[in-house]
Amino acid sequence: xxxxxxxxxxxxxxxxxxxxxxxxxxxxxxxxxxxxxxxxxxxxxxxxxxxxxxxxxxxxxxxxxxxxxxxxxxxxxxxxxxxxxxxxxxxxxxxxxxxxxxxxxxxxxxxxxxxxxxxxxxxxxxxxxxxxxxxxxxxxxxx
Numbered sequence: 001x002x003x004x005x006x007x008x009x010x011x012x013x014x015x016x017x018x019x020x021x022x023x024x025x026x027x028x029x030x031x032x033x034x035x036x037x038x039x040x041x042x043x044x045x046x047x048x049x050x051x052x053x054x055x056x057x058x059x060x061x062x063x064x065x066x067x068x069x070x071x072x073x074x075x076x077x078x079x080x081x082x083x084x085x086x087x088x089x090x091x092x093x094x095x096x097x098x099x100x101x102x103x104x105x106x107x108x109x110x111x112x113x114x115x116x117x118x119x120x121x122x123x124x125x126x127x128x129x130x131x132x133x134x135x136x137x138x139x140x141x142x143x
Contacts, residue, residue, distance in 0.1 A: 003071075004069050004070075004071055005071070006069060006071050006099070006113045006114075006115050008099060008101060008113050009087050009089055009099050011087065012085035012086060012087040012099075012101065013047075013086060013087045013088065013139065014046070014047045014050055014085070014086045014087070015083060015084070015085045015086070016042075016043055016046045016047070016083075016084050016086070017081055017082065017083055017084070017105055018039050018042060018043070018081075018082045018084060019079065019080070019081055019082070020035070020076050020077060020078055020079060020080040020081075020082060021035075021078070022078050023035075024038070024039075024076075024078070025077070025078050029077075030075040030076060030077055031075065031076035031077065031080075031111070033070065033072070035076075036070055036072070036076075036102065036111075036112050036114065037068060037070065037114075039082060039084060039102065040068070040070075040084070040100050040102075040114045040116060043084035043086050043100055044086065044098060044100075044116065047086040047098070051138065053135075056123065058120065058132055058135050059132030059133075059134040059135050060132065061120040061121065061122060061129050061132050062120070062121045062122070062123045063095075063118045063119070063120055063121060064118065064119055064121045065116050065117065065118055066095065066117040066118060066119050067116070067117040068114065068115065068116045068117070069114065069115045069116075070112055070113070070114045071112065071113040071114070072111075072112050073109075073110040073111055073112055073113065074104075074109050074110060074111050075111070076102075076104070076111045080104055080105075080106075080111075081104070081105035081106060082102050082103070082104065082105065082111060083102070083103045083104075083105045084100055084101070084102050085100070085101040085103075086098060086099070086100055087099050088139040091131060091136055091139075091140075092131075093130055093131065094119045094120060094128050094129070094130060094131065095117060095118050095119035095120060095131060096117075096118060096131065096136075096139075097115050097116065097117050097118075098115065098116050098118065099113075099114070099115050100112075100113070100114040100115070100116075101113060102114065120132060
């Protein structure tokens with residue numbers, strides 16, 4: 001079976017730190033795959049909050065996650081401090097991709113690479129809408 005490969009960006013717009021909780025540990029004694037996706041979700045919420053957005057209000061539009069991909073690089077263990085770097089790329093008419101680099105804060109060892117695709121959504125009218133120009137411009141303007 002072919003493995004998923006993500007071409008990770010070189011630069012990130014935002015960074016946050018999350019701890020590996022005991023509930024993130026699976027029967028193998030390390031962080032479970034579901035915990036990585038939960039960390040990605042939390043990092044996305046913090047990223048949006050940093051720019052004064054929420055998942056229901058990005059320049060007036062909501063967002064919906066359309067897909068996700070995770071490549072596991074190394075184990076994470078209870079108590080590890082995980083740095084999650086986040087950036088935005090691959091804009092199209094209705095959405096974009098968010099990339100997440102998860103690394104052990106103390107050792108700098110990469111734990112996972114992740115990507116989530118999002119589209120912008122009008123929850124009142126239940127339909128996909130175009131990427132808000134203010135969001136696109138803000139993300140493309142950042143260094």
